[in-house]
Amino acid sequence: xxxxxxxxxxxxxxxIVLLHVVLRVADATYYMTQITMSAYYxxxxxxxxxxxxxxxxxxxxxxxxxxxxxxxxxxxxxxxxSPWSDSSWVGGLDSLGLLVRWEDLYGTEILSFSPxxxxxxxxxxxxxxxxxxxxxVIRLKGHYLAMATLGFxxxxxxxxxxxxxxxxxxxxxxxxPFRFIDGLQVNGRAPFRVQNYYIAWTAVIVAMxxxxxxxxxxVGRALRSIHENEEAAHSLGVNTYRxxxxxxxxxxxxAAMGGVLLTHYNGSIGPSEVTVMKSVRYVxxxxxxxxxxxxxxxxxxxxxxxxxxxxxxxxxxxxxxGGILIAMMLFAPQGLxxxxxxxxxxxxxxxxxxx
Amino acid sequence: MNxxxxxxYAFSGxTVGSIYxxxxxxxxxxxxTTGIINFAQGEFLIIGAMTAISVSRIAPLPVAILVAVxxxxxxxxxxxxxxxxxxxxxSVLRLIxxxxxxxxxxxxxxxxxxxxxxxxxxxxxxxxxxxxxxxGAHISPQVLWVLGAxxxxxxxxxxxxxxxxxxxxxxxxxxxxxxxxxxxxxxxWMVTLSFMLSxxxxxxxxxxxxxxxxxxxxxxxxxxxxxxxxxxxxGLGNSMGAVAAGLFLGLLEALVxxxxxxxxxxxxxxIVLLLILVFxxxxxxxxxxxxxxxxx
Numbered sequence: 001x002x003x004x005x006x007x008x009x010x011x012x013x014x015x016i017v018l019l020h021v022v023l024r025v026a027d028a029t030y031y032m033t034q035i036t037m038s039a040y041y042x043x044x045x046x047x048x049x050x051x052x053x054x055x056x057x058x059x060x061x062x063x064x065x066x067x068x069x070x071x072x073x074x075x076x077x078x079x080x081x082s083p084w085s086d087s088s089w090v091g092g093l094d095s096l097g098l099l100v101r102w103e104d105l106y107g108t109e110i111l112s113f114s115p116x117x118x119x120x121x122x123x124x125x126x127x128x129x130x131x132x133x134x135x136x137v138i139r140l141k142g143h144y145l146a147m148a149t150l151g152f153x154x155x156x157x158x159x160x161x162x163x164x165x166x167x168x169x170x171x172x173x174x175x176x177p178f179r180f181i182d183g184l185q186v187n188g189r190a191p192f193r194v195q196n197y198y199i200a201w202t203a204v205i206v207a208m209x210x211x212x213x214x215x216x217x218x219v220g221r222a223l224r225s226i227h228e229n230e231e232a233a234h235s236l237g238v239n240t241y242r243x244x245x246x247x248x249x250x251x252x253x254x255a256a257m258g259g260v261l262l263t264h265y266n267g268s269i270g271p272s273e274v275t276v277m278k279s280v281r282y283v284x285x286x287x288x289x290x291x292x293x294x295x296x297x298x299x300x301x302x303x304x305x306x307x308x309x310x311x312x313x314x315x316x317x318x319x320x321x322g323g324i325l326i327a328m329m330l331f332a333p334q335g336l337x338x339x340x341x342x343x344x345x346x347x348x349x350x351x352x353x354x355x
Numbered sequence: 356m357n358x359x360x361x362x363x364y365a366f367s368g369x370t371v372g373s374i375y376x377x378x379x380x381x382x383x384x385x386x387x388t389t390g391i392i393n394f395a396q397g398e399f400l401i402i403g404a405m406t407a408i409s410v411s412r413i414a415p416l417p418v419a420i421l422v423a424v425x426x427x428x429x430x431x432x433x434x435x436x437x438x439x440x441x442x443x444x445x446s447v448l449r450l451i452x453x454x455x456x457x458x459x460x461x462x463x464x465x466x467x468x469x470x471x472x473x474x475x476x477x478x479x480x481x482x483x484x485x486x487x488x489x490x491g492a493h494i495s496p497q498v499l500w501v502l503g504a505x506x507x508x509x510x511x512x513x514x515x516x517x518x519x520x521x522x523x524x525x526x527x528x529x530x531x532x533x534x535x536x537x538x539x540x541x542x543x544w545m546v547t548l549s550f551m552l553s554x555x556x557x558x559x560x561x562x563x564x565x566x567x568x569x570x571x572x573x574x575x576x577x578x579x580x581x582x583x584x585x586x587x588x589x590g591l592g593n594s595m596g597a598v599a600a601g602l603f604l605g606l607l608e609a610l611v612x613x614x615x616x617x618x619x620x621x622x623x624x625x626i627v628l629l630l631i632l633v634f635x636x637x638x639x640x641x642x643x644x645x646x647x648x649x650x651x
Binding site for chain 1: 391392438441442447448449450451452453455456457458459460462463464466467576580583587616619621622625626628629632633636
């Protein structure tokens with residue numbers, strides 16, 4: 001493990017603090033809200049970058065995993081167990097410290113699962129679903145894989161839209177903040193803006209360091225060999241199926257993590273997070289970032305989501321991402337950072353990310 | 356459920372199924388000549404219907420439909436020429452992503468041209484409330500138009516691919532484009548032609564179903580998913596298989612709607628798709644080499 005790999009990470013941390021200072025001086029700290037949200041979306045993009053760029057497998061259903069994480073956490077932390085508070089199982093859960101009491105906006109006392117339990121369950125559930133879906137689906141190739149993952153995303157969308165406990169078209173609102181320890185919590189309200197900016201970036205940095213290590217390791221080399229030529233990799237003894245499945249699950253977990261944290265940050269989640277367009281948007285961002293380029297995916301993930309959340313694209317929001325997809329595939333399939341004019345800049349990043 | 360209700364549901368299933376079959380045939384035409392799945396196939400139907408609706412305000416219905424088909428056909432050719440042709444040595448992943456991007460762009464363009472309003476063409480014969488009674492079930496005359504148009508499209512395509520020089524040339528390209536080129540077939544032009552043909556058929560289908568299903572800018576994608584399911588179940592590239600699979604899926608959906616909440620009918624269709632992809636990716640009606648298709 002060479003320290004050099006982490007120079008960009010350290011530089012990134014410095015940039016994050018610098019950005020905070022600049023926003024502070026410019027008296028524009030309200031931008032931090034969208035930056036925080038973009039960072040959570042970037043978690044999905046980083047995971048998808050591992051899957052698409054390194055393992056070479058497309059997924060048009062990653063918004064589904066994001067939503068499974070978000071919805072699980074939202075349901076568990078908002079579903080009021082008070083009516084059953086006398087029953088033995090609720091009492092048992094309570095005595096184990098798995099439940100919390102809190103007041104919602106209207107002053108009603110709610111007894112629900114603690115966000116930690118919800119977080120753990122969401123991650124576990126996503127992992128299991130990714131395993132069950134991934135086992136058959138990851139054997140497919142090309143259009144078949146694209147359509148199968150698209151189908152998975154649509155099923156999640158339909159289920160979210162048709163199930164009463166998931167709030168149907170309204171989604172789930174009034175999701176409580178996620179308290180880590182006293183004073184440190186995922187909370188979208190203005191007084192918590194600065195700490196959430198750093199919480200979100202911490203999550204992103206952890207995900208980046210994990211991913212950078214992964215692609216530089218034996219696993220990363222195996223994945224790249226699969227991407228280059230699956231038959232050749234297989235004949236050299238790489239268990240291609242297991243590596244692809246593992247990456248699929250890992251990227252699903254990243255997406256779920258983003259879903260859980262953003263849901264607590266926004267205080268709500270709705271079916272608009274699960275549309276096909278959301279999944280396509282993640283694919284577009286990975287494509288602009290240059291497929292097998294984690295730094296590119298991260299930068300584009302933050303930048304494009306930030307612009308989109310600020311409403312810069314107006315009514316052309318979806319069209320912009322569609323246009324980006326086509327333009328990238330026609331003119332720069334290696335990503336924006338590999339366009340000759342930008343190569344000097346990208347060389348700095350891609351060399352590091354490939355080790 | 357009495358007999359008349361069964362007939363009623365069966366008719367609705369057959370109608371929906373024949374729509375899916377036409378979409379699937381559109382997928383097959385392009386898949387056969389290029390080996391790619393055109394994710395923008397559903398958008399062709401909506402463009403066709405929307406164009407016909409706009410033109411029908413100033414022209415009689417048959418003219419409006421003709422204009423819609425011609426415009427969409429031209430658009431299909433243009434799309435191939437501008438977006439597909441320049442991509443040389445393209446991987447399947449790249450082409451898929453391009454057609455996905457195209458479907459988004461077309462949809463967004465339609466949103467800006469025709470806004471979010473739900474529109475529809477007038478009924479070809481009769482009105483929204485006129486109906487025929489067949490075996491105790493009430494059937495809109497438009498349903499017969501849908502069934503008739505589907506049958507004519509599939510039959511005409513079969514004849515075209517089997518007996519005309521151009522149709523044979525297209526099949527030759529699908530089989531082995533290098534060999535076809537050596538025989539003097541312009542394979543580039545055949546790809547353009549397949550996009551035009553599939554767009555034109557899509558536009559015609561969009562016009563015929565518009566009175567029954569209504570038309571909105573974002574209805575293309577769900578239709579494309581169903582059409583793809585049908586194309587896969589019937590075996591990619593197999594038009595007769597697509598018809599059978601379309602009727603199968605339509606009837607299955609009618610059964611689901613008659614027994615469960617309508618919201619779940621899409622879920623059932625997608626589960627069918629996933630099951631077929633996993634267990635019989637070559638389709639229900641073909642005995643192809645499974646592994647060969649998986650690597651296609």
